[in-house]
Each structure stands twice: as structure tokens, then as C-alpha cells.
Amino acid sequence: MALQASSLLPALSVRKERRVRLGGGVRAQTTTTSPSTTVSSPDAKKTLRKGTVIITGASSGLGLATAKALAETGKWHVIMACRDFLKAERAAKSVGMNKENYSVIHLDLASLDSVRQFTDNFRRSGRPLDALVCNAAVYLPTAKEPTFTADGFELSVGTNHLGHFLLARLLLDDLKKSDYPSRRLIIVGSITGNTNTLAGNVPPKADLGDLRGLAGGLNRLNTSSMINGGEFDGAKAYKDSKVCNMLTMQEFHRRFHEETGVTFASLYPGCIATTGLFRSHIPLFRILFPPFQKYITKGFVSEEESGKRLAQVVTDPSLGKSGVYWSWNKDSASFQNQLSEEASDPEKARKLWELSEKLVGLA
Numbered sequence: 001m002a003l004q005a006s007s008l009l010p011a012l013s014v015r016k017e018r019r020v021r022l023g024g025g026v027r028a029q030t031t032t033t034s035p036s037t038t039v040s041s042p043d044a045k046k047t048l049r050k051g052t053v054i055i056t057g058a059s060s061g062l063g064l065a066t067a068k069a070l071a072e073t074g075k076w077h078v079i080m081a082c083r084d085f086l087k088a089e090r091a092a093k094s095v096g097m098n099k100e101n102y103s104v105i106h107l108d109l110a111s112l113d114s115v116r117q118f119t120d121n122f123r124r125s126g127r128p129l130d131a132l133v134c135n136a137a138v139y140l141p142t143a144k145e146p147t148f149t150a151d152g153f154e155l156s157v158g159t160n161h162l163g164h165f166l167l168a169r170l171l172l173d174d175l176k177k178s179d180y181p182s183r184r185l186i187i188v189g190s191i192t193g194n195t196n197t198l199a200g201n202v203p204p205k206a207d208l209g210d211l212r213g214l215a216g217g218l219n220r221l222n223t224s225s226m227i228n229g230g231e232f233d234g235a236k237a238y239k240d241s242k243v244c245n246m247l248t249m250q251e252f253h254r255r256f257h258e259e260t261g262v263t264f265a266s267l268y269p270g271c272i273a274t275t276g277l278f279r280s281h282i283p284l285f286r287i288l289f290p291p292f293q294k295y296i297t298k299g300f301v302s303e304e305e306s307g308k309r310l311a312q313v314v315t316d317p318s319l320g321k322s323g324v325y326w327s328w329n330k331d332s333a334s335f336q337n338q339l340s341e342e343a344s345d346p347e348k349a350r351k352l353w354e355l356s357e358k359l360v361g362l363a
């Protein structure tokens with residue numbers, strides 16, 4: 001399917017899925033409304049209200065491009081969940097976002113207290129929650145030593161996985177309460193968390209094993225799973241965190257989709273060479289890439305294009321499937337990608353879930 005601006009307008013074509021309980025079983029009913037600004041609901045036909053979406057790490061790169069794509073439809077209010085309030089405000093202004101279509105709430109995913117505080121602050125805003133996009137990430141490929149979150153977890157896994165895990169668990173109740181036609185929790189994945197074929201400095205397998213390795217990696221006292229040949233391996237820690245993201249998305253789907261109707265999905269946004277994250281992948285890029293970036297497009301996707309992709313996964317009725325991992329081909333057509341064995345093992349996902357619950361204090 002080609003990308004179209006209209007796919008970002010939730011009110012234009014609303015595919016509404018209702019779960020109906022029938023003699024102990026659960027059946028999905030699907031209705032499609034024709035283009036209009038109303039949705040069918042049990043009580044009355046009413047104007048589709050503005051949706052509210054939270055995007056983590058929305059002050060740069062993919063997060064900012066997605067925030068812009070959703071805000072400029074005028075159909076979404078974007079909550080930019082960021083560490084630096086002023087940076088987020090400046091970023092929103094730099095891409096021309098209208099103040100009416102966004103707000104900023106402080107969130108530091110590397111602190112579980114901050115995640116809880118964010119949730120409280122969001123609830124105080126009185127807004128419903130219709131979509132949550134877990135986008136923020138850190139990537140430390142050149143780090144020689146591990147660094148740690150406020151709670152003592154290795155920074156990549158602690159931020160990218162555990163911070164988002166707690167956030168998504170806490171906000172699931174809010175998504176459940178939303179009366180929006182399509183409620184979605186989207187976790188941004190990465191090819192490093194999905195394939196075994198990447199060349200270069202990304203280790204081929206996430207070292208989750210029976211999760212003893214993961215527990216070691218997450219724990220301040222023993223970072224052995226993140227150590228490769230005696231050295232901390234930041235690329236490996238990132239990969240482990242992304243595999244955790246994929247496993248978590250699927251476990252959310254298994255545990256809650258049927259019961260709540262919320263859609264859980266992940267996506268690979270493409271290779272976006274202009275963001276902070278990608279440039280840290282290959283340090284030389286920081287110097288060599290900027291002067292040439294407007295001429296180099298092959299194999300890369302622009303921030304704007306990838307922001308539209310992610311916005312599409314948040315809003316497009318035809319991408320409302322749960323438990324899936326979206327990718328795009330070179331013609332910008334979306335397709336459901338196959339997750340690698342290590343990123344789709346249900347037993348590993350269950351163990352990861354239980355371990356993560358303990359680590360964030362939810363068990």
C-alpha cells in the first residue's frame with residue numbers, strides 16, 4: 001500500500017472492531033463506516049473527537065517526525081514525552097507544530113520513578129489515551145564501559161526495554177478506558193533486533209538464553225551478558241534491548257488483545273541516517289554524512305518519510321492488525337514482516353515478561 005496523506009486522517013474511514021461475548025466465546029465484529037466525521041457507537045452517532053497519542057523521545061528524529069505528521073492532521077493531540085522540556089518545545093516549533101496540537105510532559109525512561117511520575121502527570125491532564133508510541137532509545141556502540149539507569153540497570157536495556165515496559169504496563173489501563181475506535185500501542189523495533197544477518201559490529205544473536213544472561217545484563221552487579229571478550233559491548237546491549245521490545249509487543253498481544261481490543265504492534269521504520277541514533281552507529285558518519293546527506297538516498301529513508309510510516313501504523317485502519325511487525329519495501333508499500341526466531345519465541349517472551357515485572361516492581 002502506498003503512503004497517502006489521507007491514511008493519517010482517522011476520521012475519513014473508520015474501521016471499528018467490537019468484541020462481542022457470545023455464550024462464553026468472544027467474536028470480533030467489524031464494521032466499516034464510509035468517509036464521514038462520525039463513528040457508529042452504541043449510544044449515539046457523535047463527532048469523532050481528537051485522538052490523544054503519547055510519543056516517547058518526540059524531540060528529535062523519528063519521534064519528532066511522527067509527532068509532526070500526526071499533529072498536522074489536526075485530528076490528534078500529541079503528548080511529547082521527553083527529558084528536556086525546552087528542547088521539545090524548540091523542536092516542535094522548528095517543524096511548525098501548532099501549540100493547540102501538542103503538549104510536553106517530562107519523562108526520563110532511565111528512571112522508574114520518572115515513568116510513574118509521568119503517568120500521574122498525564123492522568124492529571126484529564127485527557128483520554130488513544131495511542132502510545134514507544135519510540136525513544138539509546139544506542140551506545142562505542143562505549144567501553146556500561147553505564148546505568150537511576151535504578152541500576154544497564155542503560156540501553158534499562159531505557160529501551162524496562163522504562164517502556166513499565167510505561168506501557170501502567171498506561172494500558174488508560175488505553176482500555178478509551179472509547180476511540182482504534183486504540184494502539186506501538187513499539188518501535190529495529191532490524192538489529194530482528195535479523196541474524198546484519199554485517200558489521202552488531203552481534204548476530206541476542207544473548208537472552210534462558211534469561212540468566214539477560215538478568216545479568218540488567219543488573220548493576222553483573223553485566224556479564226553485555227561483555228564480549230572481556231569488554232562491554234554497547235551494540236550488543238542495544239540489540240538485546242530491541243529483541244526485548246519485540247518479545248514484549250507480542251506478549252502484550254497474547255495477554256491483552258482479545259480481552260481489551262487494543263492493537264499491539266511493532267515496526268521497522270527504515271534506515272534513517274540523519275538521526276542521532278544512526279549516526280552513533282558509525283562514528284565517521286558524524287563527520288562524513290551531513291555534507292552529502294541530501295544526495296544519498298539509496299537504502300535510506302528520510303525522517304519525514306519514516307515519521308509518516310509510523311503515523312500510518314498509529315492511525316491507518318488497514319494496519320490495525322495486532323501482534324505484528326510492519327516493514328516497508330522500496331516502493332514504500334507496507335508489509336507484515338517475519339520476526340526472527342529469537343525475537344518471536346513465546347516461551348522467552350513469557351519469561352521476559354515475568355522477569356521484567358519483578359525488575360520494575362510490578363510483580
Ligand SMILES: NC(=O)c1ccc[n+]([C@@H]2O[C@H](COP(=O)([O-])OP(=O)(O)OC[C@H]3O[C@@H](n4cnc5c(N)ncnc54)[C@H](O)[C@@H]3O)[C@@H](O)[C@H]2O)c1
Nearest residue numbers: 057060061062108109110135136137271272275276277278
Ligand atoms: N535511525 C535509524 O536508522 C533507526 C533504525 C531502526 C530503528 N530505529 C529506532 O527508531 C527510534 C527513534 O530513534 P531515532 O533514530 O529517531 O534516534 P534519535 O536519537 O533522534 O531519537 C531517540 C530519542 O530518544 C530520546 N531518549 C533517549 N533516552 C531517553 C530517556 N531516558 N528518556 C526519554 N527519552 C529518551 C532521545 O532524547 C531522542 O529524542 C528508536 O527506537 C530506534 O531504535 C532507528
